[in-house]
Amino acid sequence: MRPPSCKWHHSLYGLCEHSLKGKIEEEQPSPGRFNHVITKVLLNDQTYWVDATFSLQRGSLKNRYNPDFRKALVLGDGSTALTDIPLKNFGKLVVNEDITLADFDNDSAKLTVLSEYTGCMQTIFVPWWQTPV
Known part of the structure; x- marks a missing residue:
């Protein structure tokens, strides 16, 4: 209803x-x-x-x-x-990568990836429990 x-x-x-x-x-x-x-x-x-x-x-x-x-x-x-059929603003994907190579002697490294989805991209790729209503 x-x-x-x-x-x-x-x-x-x-x-x-x-x-x-x-x-x-x-x-x-x-x-x-x-x-x-x-x-x-x-x-x-x-x-x-x-x-x-x-x-x-x-x-x-x-x-x-x-x-x-x-x-x-x-x-x-x-x-x-x-x-x-009007085209919609598809949104965008912004990816920030942070690579830290701290110590070459013991092969330590760190990769941090932060992805931000907006518009329709958010409803396609972000899990439902993380999507704002």
Whole structure:
């Protein structure tokens, strides 16, 4: 059951092609041109594209990662043209490495790696128990 403050409109399906990276409109029209289906969700006056096959995603809808589909043929809304799927800020990975070579005589060394993930990168790579809600 959704919260009472939630304004659910509806969801639609969008046919996508992941290998063409938005250049599907340059191809000849064909139902066989698409190789993936995602969902377009309209919720609280916002549009979200959700790929249910992308597992282990966490966090809010606005932070969910989608592959770089760029375009979809939306089914059920009467559209006859491709719809743009906005690219999300994928986030970034910052890695700091600290190497300490203390003593060459007894082969002692220390490597410290600090990795910081932001945006969608965080929901993909950081374990769920360490991901802020």
